Amino acid sequence: MNRKKFMGVMLLAGCVTVAMATLGWSGEDERWEHERGERGEHGVLPVTSGVEPVMNKTYKAECSACHFAYPAGLLPERSWVKIMNNLDDHFGDNASLNKETRETIENYLRGxxxxxxPNRFSRSILRSVDENQTPMRITETGYFVHKHREIPARxxxxxxxxxxxxxxxxxxxxATHGSFDEHGVRIPGFGRWED
Ligand code: HEC
Ligand code: HEC
Structure with a gap:
């Protein structure tokens, strides 16, 4: 390879590197989003796309009286522990349970x-929460706020x-089936959400 050709190749390689770096950092949205597969020893492993739906009967029965039973995978373990240990003052309501029921539910949520x-929403939520913080709400996590930032109060x-x-x-x-896909969203009174 002559000198001129060599310089050309080096210049091209430089451009590609810069372009890749730019792509990697572009798009606010990519901040909490993660690859749909995790890199394992044998390459990329598939990761399910929805959140695991609620499977525990006790949890479903006791925690869906006032609102939908939130999938356990939408908060870190430490959040569920905190929520389950403060049920007498639960967002202004008293949601206390007897010890046995409380423990059954707490064990399910923790596990x-x-x-x-392993699903992309759980991973994104986890990554958006500061390690030193224990959010009591899914709606307070960085990922949730980011995903819903364009929806107006009306x-x-x-x-x-x-x-x-x-x-x-x-x-x-x-949502009861664990699906939160943005393409399936319908806002009552407004219809389909179009980005
Ligand atoms: C007596 C009614 C009541 C019961 C029973 C109840 N909750 Fe709640 N919960 C509330 C209210 C009220 C809120 C706040 C909702 C709002 O801000 O719109 C809430 C909010 C939550 C949130 C935060 C939602 C968010 O904004 O991200 C979680 C998590 C939660 N509850 C978990 C539970 C669990 C677990 C149980 C069962 C042990 C339970 N709740 C039972 C009334 C209840
Ligand atoms: C007022 C309607 C509304 C409510 C209430 C709402 N969402 Fe959403 N959600 C949306 C819309 C619209 C989007 C798509 C936003 C976009 O892509 O710009 C979305 C996106 C999402 C996403 C990302 C989906 C994807 O494919 O990337 C998740 C996860 C999610 N919501 C979970 C929740 C959870 C959990 C709750 C309750 C604690 C909730 N949402 C409450 C309207 C809502």
């Missing part, structure tokens, strides 16, 4: 928390059919 299940707080972001099921009609 299926975001730290323990569709949520001022919408009598929704009222609060905590009311996942109002907009994500397949």
């Amino acid at each position: 299926h928390a975001a730290d323990h299940i 569709m949520v707080a001022d919408n009598p059919q929704v009222k609060s972001f905590s009311n996942c099921l109002a907009c994500h009609s397949s």
